[in-house]
Amino acid sequence: MRLRWTFAVGLLSCLSAGPVWAQAPAPGILVHVFGEAEPAGRIREAMIRALEAAAPVQPRDLFSALEPAGPDRAALDHADADLAEAKRKLLELEVPEARQLLERAAQAYELRGHRLSERPHALVTLEVIYRELSAARFLDGDEAGARAALRRALVLDPSLDFHPKIFPPQMRKLVTEARLLHDELGKSALLVESNPPGALVYVDGAARGRAPLCMTDRPAGPTMVVLTLPGRRPTLRAIELSGAEEKQVTIALERYPGADPLTLLEAARRALGEPALPGPVRALAQRAGVPMLALVSVTRSRAGEVTLRGYVYDVRPARLLKQVEQKAPEQALEQAGGDLASALLVGVRTDGVWVPPPAPPSVPLSERLHEFRHSRWFWPTVGAVGVAAAALTTWGVARATGGLSDRERFAIFHF
Numbered sequence: 001m002r003l004r005w006t007f008a009v010g011l012l013s014c015l016s017a018g019p020v021w022a023q024a025p026a027p028g029i030l031v032h033v034f035g036e037a038e039p040a041g042r043i044r045e046a047m048i049r050a051l052e053a054a055a056p057v058q059p060r061d062l063f064s065a066l067e068p069a070g071p072d073r074a075a076l077d078h079a080d081a082d083l084a085e086a087k088r089k090l091l092e093l094e095v096p097e098a099r100q101l102l103e104r105a106a107q108a109y110e111l112r113g114h115r116l117s118e119r120p121h122a123l124v125t126l127e128v129i130y131r132e133l134s135a136a137r138f139l140d141g142d143e144a145g146a147r148a149a150l151r152r153a154l155v156l157d158p159s160l161d162f163h164p165k166i167f168p169p170q171m172r173k174l175v176t177e178a179r180l181l182h183d184e185l186g187k188s189a190l191l192v193e194s195n196p197p198g199a200l201v202y203v204d205g206a207a208r209g210r211a212p213l214c215m216t217d218r219p220a221g222p223t224m225v226v227l228t229l230p231g232r233r234p235t236l237r238a239i240e241l242s243g244a245e246e247k248q249v250t251i252a253l254e255r256y257p258g259a260d261p262l263t264l265l266e267a268a269r270r271a272l273g274e275p276a277l278p279g280p281v282r283a284l285a286q287r288a289g290v291p292m293l294a295l296v297s298v299t300r301s302r303a304g305e306v307t308l309r310g311y312v313y314d315v316r317p318a319r320l321l322k323q324v325e326q327k328a329p330e331q332a333l334e335q336a337g338g339d340l341a342s343a344l345l346v347g348v349r350t351d352g353v354w355v356p357p358p359a360p361p362s363v364p365l366s367e368r369l370h371e372f373r374h375s376r377w378f379w380p381t382v383g384a385v386g387v388a389a390a391a392l393t394t395w396g397v398a399r400a401t402g403g404l405s406d407r408e409r410f411a412i413f414h415f
Contacts, residue, residue: 028290032062035298046337079108113226185220185243277318316352
């Protein structure tokens with residue numbers, strides 16, 4: 001009896017949980033938009049937001065997945081460990097060792113600002129490390145270095161002020177002076193341009209937009225800018241702002257050496273629309289380790305209308321799952337990108353099972369004849385058939401009577 005009861009409870013649990021494939025974790029889907037960097041970036045970000053809201057998939061930018069992020073994340077993990085160890089050594093007054101660890105961690109964080117931005121509290125991490133670094137330099141006898149670290153910390157957190165739980169008591173004067181100077185210098189305007197244009201701009205570990213980018217709220221002090229662009233190396237530039245000034249910088253981005261991911265992307269663009277999974281698309285998915293891809297091509301008309309053609313591929317059944325086309329004016333690209341992403345997932349299974357589209361139902365002959373009888377082509381067709389029958393009859397009679405005399409033919413036609 002107990003065995004039957006256990007079996008019944010287990011069966012009910014399975015039935016209430018729904019089909020097994022519905023309980024599987026959401027698969028990853030890579031998103032890429034072919035076209036000019038600036039509009040393509042806006043469309044891609046709108047698509048990722050829409051797919052995140054859709055829940056059945058986990059969207060990611062295709063190019064960021066193709067770039068070697070592993071070493072960057074490992075370096076950030078090492079920097080986290082250095083920061084934690086430096087705090088411990090500062091408490092134990094092992095100042096030179098703590099300073100060395102903090103200098104190394106700060107450099108690792110700044111060089112990877114675009115990866116640091118993926119973390120939820122990037123600005124806090126940077127502010128903490130420069131705050132600790134200012135204290136380590138001060139205790140190590142480097143007052144100028146401590147002032148420089150404080151200026152960087154104030155850029156990251158303009159509300160920073162002296163507190164005995166944050167700084168050693170000996171630093172009260174130094175922190176107060178740095179605070180007053182920071183407030184006196186005021187804000188600056190910074191224009192960041194990239195070569196080629198359209199790079200994503202990260203300022204102090206936070207994504208701010210695409211180049212050319214103008215910011216009018218930058219505090220005085222050192223600002224770290226990282227630029228990223230598909231097919232190019234991420235590039236860091238330290239920019240010093242003196243306050244109440246306007247500064248313009250242009251940052252060139254180098255290509256990756258050898259065969260970069262753009263080669264795969266270009267081959268995939270040429271193969272878009274094929275029903276079976278094209279080889280370049282498979283190579284992209286395998287390189288990124290994600291089963292699904294959403295690829296979009298963008299074309300413009302002379303009238304200013306933009307056409308988006310979206311394709312969803314799945315590596316597991318090796319098929320094109322769906323193709324959607326959408327038109328939109330230039331000023332509504334973000335909305336069109338979100339709508340396209342939502343439409344691409346409608347009716348699509350994300351569990352890797354390919355279900356062929358159903359064949360159209362066959363219509364009985366009687367029903368087709370009934371529809372034809374009431375169509376606008378019925379009577380013209382009847383008339384054409386009648387004319388053709390009369391012509392054929394006349395031709396046949398003329399051929400049959402070709403060997404008769406005029407009197408005999410007259411008799412046939414009149415009797």
